[in-house]
Amino acid sequence: MAILTRPARTDRTRTPDGPATDPSGGPSTARSTSPTTVLAAALLAFFVISLDGSVVNVALPAISHSLGGTMADLQWIVDGYTLMFAAFMLSAGTFSDRIGASRAYAWGLASFTVASLACGIAPNLGTLIGARMVQGGAAALMVPASLALIRQTYTDPGKRARAIAIWTAAGSVAVAVGPVIGGMLTSGLSWRAVFYLNLPVGALGLALLTRITPSPRRSAPVDLVGQLSVVASLAGLTYAVIEGGRAGWTSVDVLGTLALAAVAIAVFVVTQSRREQPMVPLSIFKNRTVLVCLAAGFTINAVFYGAIFLLGMYFQQVRGASPVSTGAMFIPMCALISIVNMAGVKLAARKGAWVPMTIGQLVMTAGSLLMLTVTSSTSYWIPVLLLVPIGLGGGFAVPSLTAAILENVDGERAGTAAAVLNTFRQVGSCIAVAAFGALIADTGHFQRGFDTSFVACVVMLLVTAVGTAVLLPRVTKKGGE
Structure with missing residues (x-):
């Protein structure tokens, strides 16, 4: 589902209804950039990033048939992408600030496109998993850059909010239609076409970028130790969960990687508490709303992506469905997600973010509970229909969840809080696929x-x-720790 992460900051000031201005008071060169072009570029990048988070699930059996491998190998094809996405999410916003959002977008999209080509021509599983990891790292760079471009261009708060809502909905739709597109391409052409699909999209995005005014840069410290500790902790935890199912939870490798993850987390906490400008100020975790949103974000993504993974394997391995038929099974789930995204935003504006968040999670709970009635002889339509509340509940809750966390931290912490939220959400997806x-x-x-x-x-x-x-x-209130 759609995500929102750290925007780049700029030294320009903004008027409520007009274009950005330079500190000297003159109009910014950003005026020459068409907002429609910026939004189109941002949507394109976010759509394809979100698509790649789910499009591969339906192609996994075909990849296994072509390249071999165990269930653990197939899990790494999915989790390799999500792992690097989550691991680099925290520092991607800072890097985007340092080189400018438009440059970060270009670097990320170019890397993502080349990695997609490498996935498509991969001769073995090792190459495919490695290329998927590069895709995930590039995606982490593109997300904050695309959002920063929107924030820099849409200066009116109302118009900016609508643009971000559209951006969020595009990601939700991409995640939902991913299995459908993956099934059609795998059955009609080859599993490799799932990755080739990104090539023309990447070319179009880079072409749009030439029409966008270059973004300003700003000085931003890079926390190398913090970043490496995040990568080590997430990689260790993911490896342990995946390999635990194959080698046993008491094996030396699993226990060793769990210990590595624990040490890496400890290093991260210590370094963040001592740095003058930490990558993640630990004080944000003192905010109750932030903690609730992080837990909810983790769970919603874990259930949503976990269900897609489980049902994709169920339809093909247990019921013997083709990839295209399996993809079609997800159509009812994705049909209304973008609509409930906007409905959740409207309800939150009237009643507070807690209402759509609670309703959405309870709807997902009902769908998950009823999934316990599904067996190898259950009518196809039962699990298909039960996917609908899981998808709609998540789609209803996510935009309000994102808004709640942003509205309950100080302005200078908003980007960091959003980055932390989306790291937790991606980790939820990663751990769910590994564990399930x-x-x-x-x-x-x-x-x-x-x-x-x-x-x-x-x-x-x-x-x-x-x-x-x-x-x-x-009633959401801004400010406070």
């Missing part, structure tokens, strides 16, 4: 793993839904 894949790895006990996964979804959603309803403020 480990549970269904033994094809002889697929049903048990399937049911256990959705029980976990129900428990997580109930905890975060109750936390949202009880702990979030009824």
Whole structure:
């Protein structure tokens, strides 16, 4: 689902209804950039980034048939992308600030396009997983850059909010239609076409970029130790969860990587507490609303992406459906997501973010609970229909969740808080695929793993839904730690 992350800051000042101005008082050169062009470029990048988070799921059995590999290998194809996306999310905004949003967008999109080509021509699983990791790192750079371009161009708060809502909805639609597109391309052409699809999109995005005024740069410190510790902790945790299902939870490799992850997290906390300008100021975690939103974001993504992964494997491995048929199974889920995105935003404006967030999570809970009735002999339409509340509930909650966290931190912390939120969300996706894949790895006990996964979804959603309803403020207030 759609994400929102750290925007680049600029030294320009803004008038409520007019274009940006330089500190000297003169009009900014950004006036020459068409807002429509900027929004189109931002939407294009965000759409393809979000698409690649889900489009591969339906192609996994075909990739396995072509290149070989175990369930753990297939999990890495999905999680390699998500892992690097999450790991570099925190520092991507800072890097975008340093080189300028338009340059960061160009570098990210060019790298993403080249990595997509490498995925498409990959001769083996190792090359494919490596290229997917590069894709994830490039995606992490593009997201804050694309959002920063919107913020720099749309100076009126109302118009900016609508542009960001459209940007968010585009990502939600991409995530939802990903399995459909993946199934059509895999069945009609090849699993490699799933990655070739990004090539013309990348070329178009770079062409649009030539019509956008270069963004300003600003001095921003890079926290190398903090970034490396984030990568080490997430990689260690993901490896342990994936390999635990294959090698056993008490194996030396699994215990060793869990220890590595724990040490890396400790290093991150210590370095952030001592730096004058930390990558993530630990004080933001003192804000109750921030903590609730982080927990809810983690859970919503875990359930949404976990369900797509589980049902993609269920339809093809248990029911023997083709990739195109499997992709079609996700159409009802994706049909209304963009609509409920906007509906959630409107309800939050009237009642507060806690209302759509709570409703959305409870709807997802109902869908996950009913998934426990699905077996190998259940009518195809039952799991198809049960995916709808999981998709709609998430789509209803996410925009309000993002708004809540941004409205409850000081202005200079908004970008950092959004980056942390989306890191938590991507980690949720990554851990869900790792854990659920480990549970269904033994094809002889697929049903048990399937049911256990959705029980976990129900428990997580109930905890975060109750936390949202009880702990979030009824009227959002800006400021405070």
